[in-house]
Amino acid sequence: MVSVMLTAALGVGAAGLTPAGQAATTSVGASAVDPFDRASVVSALQNEWIASQELINSSTWNGDAATCKAGSTPAAVQLAAAKQINFVRGLVGAMPVALDSSNAEQQAGALLVHVNKSTHHSQPQSAKCWTTTGNNGLGASLLARNIHPDSAIGAFLDDAGSGNENVGHRRFLLDRNLGSVAVGVAGEGWAVRPDILGRPDANQPGYNPISAWPNPGYAPQAVYPASSNRWSLTTAIGAGEVSLARATVKVTKLFGHMVSSKDTLMGITIEEQTGSSLVFLTQGYGSSSGHAGRDVTFRVEVSNLYDDYGKRVPDYVYTTTSFDPTRALTDWTLKPQLNGRPEVNKPYAVIAGQNSALAAAPHNFVTYDWLVDQNIVGQGASFTPAVEHAGKKLSVRATIRDINGYTLAAATVNAPYAIYQEKAPTSLNPPTIAGVGMAGQTLTATPGTWSGTLTNTTYQWFRGGAPIPGATAATYKVKTTDSESQIRVQVVGHGIEGFTTAAMSEAINIGRDEEAYKNPEVINLPVITGTAQVNQTLKVSSGTWTNAGSFEYQWLRNGTDIPGATGTSRKLTADDVNATITVRVTARSLGGYTIATTAAVGPVASIPVVTPPPATPEPPAPTPPPAPPKAKAIKLTGKAKISGTVKSGKVLTAKKPKVNVSDAKVTYRWYRAGKAISGATKAKYKLTKKDVKKQIKVKLVFTKTGYTKASSTSAAVKPKK
Numbered sequence: 001m002v003s004v005m006l007t008a009a010l011g012v013g014a015a016g017l018t019p020a021g022q023a024a025t026t027s028v029g030a031s032a033v034d035p036f037d038r039a040s041v042v043s044a045l046q047n048e049w050i051a052s053q054e055l056i057n058s059s060t061w062n063g064d065a066a067t068c069k070a071g072s073t074p075a076a077v078q079l080a081a082a083k084q085i086n087f088v089r090g091l092v093g094a095m096p097v098a099l100d101s102s103n104a105e106q107q108a109g110a111l112l113v114h115v116n117k118s119t120h121h122s123q124p125q126s127a128k129c130w131t132t133t134g135n136n137g138l139g140a141s142l143l144a145r146n147i148h149p150d151s152a153i154g155a156f157l158d159d160a161g162s163g164n165e166n167v168g169h170r171r172f173l174l175d176r177n178l179g180s181v182a183v184g185v186a187g188e189g190w191a192v193r194p195d196i197l198g199r200p201d202a203n204q205p206g207y208n209p210i211s212a213w214p215n216p217g218y219a220p221q222a223v224y225p226a227s228s229n230r231w232s233l234t235t236a237i238g239a240g241e242v243s244l245a246r247a248t249v250k251v252t253k254l255f256g257h258m259v260s261s262k263d264t265l266m267g268i269t270i271e272e273q274t275g276s277s278l279v280f281l282t283q284g285y286g287s288s289s290g291h292a293g294r295d296v297t298f299r300v301e302v303s304n305l306y307d308d309y310g311k312r313v314p315d316y317v318y319t320t321t322s323f324d325p326t327r328a329l330t331d332w333t334l335k336p337q338l339n340g341r342p343e344v345n346k347p348y349a350v351i352a353g354q355n356s357a358l359a360a361a362p363h364n365f366v367t368y369d370w371l372v373d374q375n376i377v378g379q380g381a382s383f384t385p386a387v388e389h390a391g392k393k394l395s396v397r398a399t400i401r402d403i404n405g406y407t408l409a410a411a412t413v414n415a416p417y418a419i420y421q422e423k424a425p426t427s428l429n430p431p432t433i434a435g436v437g438m439a440g441q442t443l444t445a446t447p448g449t450w451s452g453t454l455t456n457t458t459y460q461w462f463r464g465g466a467p468i469p470g471a472t473a474a475t476y477k478v479k480t481t482d483s484e485s486q487i488r489v490q491v492v493g494h495g496i497e498g499f500t501t502a503a504m505s506e507a508i509n510i511g512r513d514e515e516a517y518k519n520p521e522v523i524n525l526p527v528i529t530g531t532a533q534v535n536q537t538l539k540v541s542s543g544t545w546t547n548a549g550s551f552e553y554q555w556l557r558n559g560t561d562i563p564g565a566t567g568t569s570r571k572l573t574a575d576d577v578n579a580t581i582t583v584r585v586t587a588r589s590l591g592g593y594t595i596a597t598t599a600a601v602g603p604v605a606s607i608p609v610v611t612p613p614p615a616t617p618e619p620p621a622p623t624p625p626p627a628p629p630k631a632k633a634i635k636l637t638g639k640a641k642i643s644g645t646v647k648s649g650k651v652l653t654a655k656k657p658k659v660n661v662s663d664a665k666v667t668y669r670w671y672r673a674g675k676a677i678s679g680a681t682k683a684k685y686k687l688t689k690k691d692v693k694k695q696i697k698v699k700l701v702f703t704k705t706g707y708t709k710a711s712s713t714s715a716a717v718k719p720k721k
Contacts (some may be wrong), residue, residue, distance in 0.1 A: 025180045028082040031090030035217030036374060036397060036412045038295075041091070042325045045220050049264045052080035059677075061187050063111060068129035070111040070186055073103065078183040081192065082349075083179060084153040085173055088223060093208060093374060098180040105185025106191040109137025113189030115577075119143040137184065139720075141191035142169045152190040157213070160228035165271040167232045167279050172196075174211040176236040189666040208316075208375065209241040210234070212300065216318035216374065220325050230271065233278045233302060233316075234574035243306045243312060245275040249299045251282050254405055262510040266298070278302075295323040295407030297399070299376075317376045319369060321407060330357040330409040336398045338413050342385055343422040344453060349382040350396045355409045363403040371395045371412075372419070387453060390421035413462050422452030424499035431491040431505040439480045439513040445489040448503055456494040462504075463487060481549035483513040483590055486618070517591030520548040526585040526598045533605045534576065539569045540583040543596060548587035556582045576604040634710040640700045646717045650682040651686045654698040657712050671697045691719045 033044035056077055058401065063071025069356065078099055086096040112134045113119055116127050121138045123130060146152040156169035172178065172194040179197030184190070213232050213535050214224055225231065233249070235242055251266040267283035302316040337352035350368055357364055369376050370383040373392050377383070400409040428449045432471075435443035447457045461471035468476070476487070486507035493501045523544040530538035542551045555565035557579045562570075572581075580602035586595050638657035644650055654668055670680035673694045677685070685698070695716035703709045 013299065023099045023495045026079075028079060028086055028096060028099050030096040031083075031087045033087060033090040033217075034412075035091045035093070036371070037393070038218045038321075038410050038680045041218040041220055043324075044087055044090065045222060045325055048083050049151075049220075049222065052083045052087075053562045055080045056151075056185075059185075061185070063186050065111075065115045065129070065187060066155065070110065070129075070134070070184075073107060073110075073183060073185045075101075077185060078103070081153060081183045081185075082181055084151065088153070088157060088215075089174060089178075091217070091219065092174050092211045092213065093216075094174060094178070094211065097178050099193060100180040100182040100193070103182040103184045103193070105133050105137030106182050106193050106259055107137070107186060108134030108184070109141055109143070109191040110184040110186035110189035112138060112680045113143055113191065114187035115189075117145065117188075119145060124591060137191050137193070141184075141193045142172060144190040145188045146185075146190050147399045150242070152192075156192070157223055158225045158228045159230055160225075164228070165230075165279060166277060167230055167234070167272075170213060170232060171211075171234045171277065173668075174213060174234065176209070176211060209236060210244075210302075210316055211236075212318065212320070214320045214322065216320055218321050218323055221322055222325065224322050231268075231280055231282055231300075235276045241307065243275045243279045243308075244273065245335065246304045246457060247273070247278055248396050249278060249280060250302045250303075252301075253719070254297045254401070255300055255445075284562050295327070295329070295410075296322055296405065297321040297401075297407060298582045304501045308532075318374075319376060321410075323407070329407065330355055330400070332409060332411055335411045336396065336413050338394075338396060338415045341417040342415050342419045343392050344390050344419060345386055346386050347382045347384045347417070348394070350398070350413070352381075353398060353411065355400055357400045357408040364400055364408060366398055366400045369397040369399070371397065385419045387421065392419055394419050422436075422495065423497050424495040425450045425452040425454040425493040427491075427493060427501055427503035430503050431489055433487070433489055433505050433508045435439045435508075436480065437508045437510040439478050439483060439510075439515070441478050443476045443478060443487065443489075443508065445474050445476075445491065445505065447491045447493070449491050450501075454493050455496065458494070460490045460492070461487060462490065476620075478510060479549075480513050480515055480547065481590065482510045483517075485510050515547060518547050518589060519592040520589050520594045522587070522588035522594065522596045525596055526583060528581065528598050528601050530601075532572070532581065532603070534572050534574055534607050537569055537571045538581065538601065540598060542568075542585060542587070544563055545587045545594075547589045548594075550588050552586040552588070554584045554586075556584060566617055572604055574606070576602075577606045580601045580604075582670065614643065632707045634664055634702050634704065634707045636702070636710050636712050638712075640698060640712040640714040642696070642698060642714050642717055646687070646696075646719045648687050648689050648692050648719055648721050650719075651684050652698075652717070653695070654683045654700060654714065656700060659702055659710075661702070661704055661707060664704045664707070667701045667703075669699045671699065687719045689721070690719050693718060 031044055031048055032040070034040035059074055059077045061071055082097060082099045089096060109130055111129055112123055112127060115129050116123060121137060121143065122135060142156050144152040144155050146155065156173055159167040159170045175194070175196060177196050178194055180195045182193040211234050220611055233244060235244065249268060251268055253264040253266055269281040269283065271281060272279040297319050299317070299319050299531045302648055305313045305316060307313050326346055333354040333356065337351040339351065342348040358366060368379060368381055370378040372389045372394055377389070395412055395414045397412045398410065399407055401407055428451055431448045432446050433443050434446070435441055445459055459472055459474050461468045461476045463482060478487070488507045489505045491503050493503070523546065526543040527541050528538050530536055538554060553566055555562045555570050557576060559582070580600040581604065582600045583598045584595060585598070586593050636657045636659055641655040642652050644652040645657055646652070656666060668681055668683055670677045670685045672691055695718055697710060697716045699712050699713045701709060701711045
């Protein structure tokens, strides 16, 4: 048996510990387990968990309780414990840890656990075999009293007993930022130090910030939390990526089909809920639930998840199957298959397998769970990937269950390729134009049909082979100038990352408009606006016409064409002085043209000569005031310091350095992780839970009238729980 005195505080100081001068670590290697393949879990359980426990059980302690000799833990035992940890980390998809051989504190701490039969994280100096080294080991380690052949690592995972409602031991072993462990074993005493190193686990493919226990996939009953019946969802220490503070959870025991009237909604009791952990009891499942020797599947649905910025993130849905690894499932004659490449927005079907369990009884059912990067995203014989699934791994888990919901056979199959998404859409059917091809009528474009990812469509209308300026809507009103031409519309399909595909419609013929062939008639003459002066710019309007399709302009000086002056504006030059300026506007239609000339402006004036006023002498510069007397300096000897117990709930006191001005005023400001703590402006400061694992400093500022101010900032301390 394992002592139930696994304390939830985990020695208070274990969180975030990275010992100074840490020795080089030894690679243990990742677990070979695939948690969604039952056979893989069975194999890894035997080779990594059971074989390691057998080695641990066969070892002999070389210490002595009577003489307080801590002894040493064989390297093979340390490695075996690390392998067990990596096995369960593999089940939740976390990176493997390394083994740190600097375990002197853990060895001495394990001795204290053994001789005093206590898993408290601090023992009085009167305790037998007490040493500072051992007591430090207690405060920085997971502690257990292990009686062979039970597993101490398994006890940490179960986290049974009062005071372990926050599953502190399990949380550390499954933390995605755990980098290494140091192991000490002395008799019945176990001390395991978890070193949170903040590794970039988030950069791994398929990273999930939540560690769920029991694990998604197949959870062997050997490591299932049968004693405590505590299920948990935890996030990495210090990660802050997903908040569980408002999360809701639903657990359903599955029968036959994924969703059927036979499914049983399990009652749950929340034991602890914070931003980084959610611990709950699942009623009706535990050590006496009667599921031994069976494969029982539960669907867990976690909702109301939010990120650091308060934005809702997708629900987390998974299944966990408690199973007896000694119970063999029915073999598949032919496993289900996934062929071809899955694509975004296209249905992708599983090819059913063959298994005698389907024919053995008429009430046996096969169900399919579709997983993207190991997260359940759908059920049924086919699945249509969404845009957010592009580039990710797709797999399907086929499960055959009997009428009571117990698993008879199961297989997980991976798609041969990652989910593909076309960056540019493909036009399957070209755009079409609806409407009557006559002047004054409105034509309407339909975009046609497309495949791939189509995020948007844009339009451009063409007359003949040239784009019509400004005609970029889905509709176009036919003009008289379109008479006897062909009108087309081009639709551009926009995909992702700026990729586009253009598709052109068939042409629609525009009928002859007799009005379009009449000469234009002027209603209002063109007009020149602006100031008739050198270096000023004049502009001309086209005027108002009937039946005018285009305009040409020619500027004139005193009735003579100005070479090159054929735009709608012109800047006056010295050649224009005293001249009159006009513009000849030619309006054209399909049948002819008409000319109109503006009224003259001018004569053009030259640039007036401006005589500057006489300069005003500058007044003499004022006499500068006398410099103020130089301020005296406040000088400090030494630095500010912090005294007191560095632990949550305790009071710290700021100690002043020596100052040469005895009556100088001093102000205080306490800081947490580099940011000022609101209201903390006195010499004393009481530590809170928010300060745990954060760097705490205090800054003292000395001031006095007539003196320059001086300041001193203390060295940082890092509080424990």
